Amino acid sequence: MKQKVLIVDDEISILQSLNGILGDEGYEVVQACCGEEALERARKDPPDLMLLDIWMPGIDGMSVLDEIKKLYPLLPVIIISGHGNIETAVKATRMGAFDFIEKPLSIERILVSIQNAIEFSRLEEENRLLRNKSERAMIGESAAVNLLWEQIRRAAPTNATVLITGENGTGKELAAKMIHLLSRRNTRPIIEVNCAAIPEELIESELFGHEKGAFTGAHEKRKGKFDMANGGTLFLDEIGDMSNRTQAKILRIIQEQIFERVGGQRSIEVDVRIVAATNKDLQKEIELGTFRQDLYYRLNVIPIYVPPLRERLEDLELLVEHFAAEIAGESALGKKRIDPRIYAILKSYAWPGNIRELRNFIERLMIMTPGNVISPDDLPADFRNLVKDQIGDTSWLQCQSLEEARSCFERHFLEKKLEENGWNVSVTAAKIGLERTHLHRKMKALGIKKEGNG
Numbered sequence: 001m002k003q004k005v006l007i008v009d010d011e012i013s014i015l016q017s018l019n020g021i022l023g024d025e026g027y028e029v030v031q032a033c034c035g036e037e038a039l040e041r042a043r044k045d046p047p048d049l050m051l052l053d054i055w056m057p058g059i060d061g062m063s064v065l066d067e068i069k070k071l072y073p074l075l076p077v078i079i080i081s082g083h084g085n086i087e088t089a090v091k092a093t094r095m096g097a098f099d100f101i102e103k104p105l106s107i108e109r110i111l112v113s114i115q116n117a118i119e120f121s122r123l124e125e126e127n128r129l130l131r132n133k134s135e136r137a138m139i140g141e142s143a144a145v146n147l148l149w150e151q152i153r154r155a156a157p158t159n160a161t162v163l164i165t166g167e168n169g170t171g172k173e174l175a176a177k178m179i180h181l182l183s184r185r186n187t188r189p190i191i192e193v194n195c196a197a198i199p200e201e202l203i204e205s206e207l208f209g210h211e212k213g214a215f216t217g218a219h220e221k222r223k224g225k226f227d228m229a230n231g232g233t234l235f236l237d238e239i240g241d242m243s244n245r246t247q248a249k250i251l252r253i254i255q256e257q258i259f260e261r262v263g264g265q266r267s268i269e270v271d272v273r274i275v276a277a278t279n280k281d282l283q284k285e286i287e288l289g290t291f292r293q294d295l296y297y298r299l300n301v302i303p304i305y306v307p308p309l310r311e312r313l314e315d316l317e318l319l320v321e322h323f324a325a326e327i328a329g330e331s332a333l334g335k336k337r338i339d340p341r342i343y344a345i346l347k348s349y350a351w352p353g354n355i356r357e358l359r360n361f362i363e364r365l366m367i368m369t370p371g372n373v374i375s376p377d378d379l380p381a382d383f384r385n386l387v388k389d390q391i392g393d394t395s396w397l398q399c400q401s402l403e404e405a406r407s408c409f410e411r412h413f414l415e416k417k418l419e420e421n422g423w424n425v426s427v428t429a430a431k432i433g434l435e436r437t438h439l440h441r442k443m444k445a446l447g448i449k450k451e452g453n454g
């Protein structure tokens with residue numbers, strides 16, 4: 001869908017040239033040559049973004065800005081003015097303008113600013129949707145999850161820095177989002193920075209932004225993530241994977257909440273709450289000399305640990321049901337029922353990729369299972385093998401109920417005996433003292449199949 005830009009200026013030449021340029025860039029352009037017309041058009045059909053001149057006969061730009069913000073508080077407005085002075089720029093920003101660009105207009109600057117504004121609105125919208133999602137986005141009723149919730153609820157309303165640790169795929173990012181949503185900052189965005197993914201030489205400009213011409217390729221001024229997160233939360237993900245140099249910079253800004261854009265003179269002050277996450281053991285990294293101890297103490301004000309799935313297997317049923325419904329809802333797959341016999345098998349696996357791995361696995365089952373019921377028979381062969389390898393003789397000890405433990409044991413036992421007897425059901429049945437038909441039934445119920453036949 002095309003983004004609709006409303007341009008408001010009394011200079012016809014500006015309207016015309018912007019109209020041409022933005023049209024070429026794929027925007028839908030609407031024009032107004034005075035404040036009255038701008039408000040009328042915006043009321044009838046709200047744009048996605050507004051470019052607004054300040055000095056116009058009749059209602060001036062500042063009053064239009066004021067009205068527009070009352071109508072659509074989230075609509076990004078970029079001021080374009082030939083009479084820019086610091087005071088008007090500051091005033092406009094206070095009134096909620098996204099950016100202030102002086103005339104004569106630099107096309108590149110306008111385009112970059114528009115892109116930033118649209119990206120920013122997208123984040124705000126995402127944030128709003130997230131807020132509307134039920135509070136119980138974090139599924140689970142185990143003691144481990146309840147404790148996690150309790151910690152999140154306590155930490156969220158404060159401004160304290162939070163350090164979330166846990167294995168891959170346990171839900172660290174989800175925890176970070178919940179902290180933001182349950183905080184007073186939730187009307188502003190949570191901005192994510194993947195510290196592992198940004199090349200070292202770009203991290204400063206990524207975090208702090210840069211001024212035009214700060215380095216080769218810096219054609220335009222750009223806001224950094226700290227700027228974008230102002231008033232909200234900055235989520236520093238994979239914090240254990242930063243270079244020493246970057247760690248030093250992050251430490252300084254966390255301490256001072258002040259930074260300079262790359263190539264800039266001015267110090268910028270921001271109000272940002274930091275939530276960091278890592279799957280590394282930072283204590284160990286400190287011993288190895290790869291993580292700064294002082295940064296660790298700065299970040300680790302409120303530590304929150306997200307437990308691995310294998311330590312909260314009680315939640316597995318709920319999670320599977322949740323994912324099955326979610327996947328059915330977001331695809332054309334249709335609902336599928338989960339045969340409860342599957343759970344004992346799923347619980348005998350260690351889930352090193354945790355909840356993400358479980359979700360992907362359920363998605364795979366939902367797609368690959370032809371019928372409406374997902375039963376042990378539908379478990380793919382590679383997964384069976386994994387489970388078989390993992391199942392130690394005491395794996396049933398991990399099960400919660402006697403019934404589960406029994407299934408777990410029986411499956412392991414029968415598989416082993418069948419293997420020993422070349423998967424001959426009659427022979428195996430005779431040896432272990434079962435009716436052949438009974439063994440058949442058990443195999444079906446427990447999802448036991450000869451390797452490679454799955």
Ligand SMILES: Nc1ncnc2c1ncn2[C@@H]1O[C@H](COP(=O)(O)OP(=O)(O)OP(=O)(O)O)[C@@H](O)[C@H]1O
Nearest residue numbers: 137138139167168169170171172173174279355356
């Ligand atoms: N308790 C939960 N209930 C429902 N979904 C969950 C829960 N925890 C995690 N998830 C889902 O599992 C997936 C992985 O979670 P997330 O990305 O937060 O993990 P992570 O710890 O940040 O992983 P990584 O270490 O790989 O970055 C996501 O799709 C997330 O929505």
Ligand SMILES: [Mg+2]
Nearest residue numbers: 172173237277
């Ligand atoms: Mg993550």
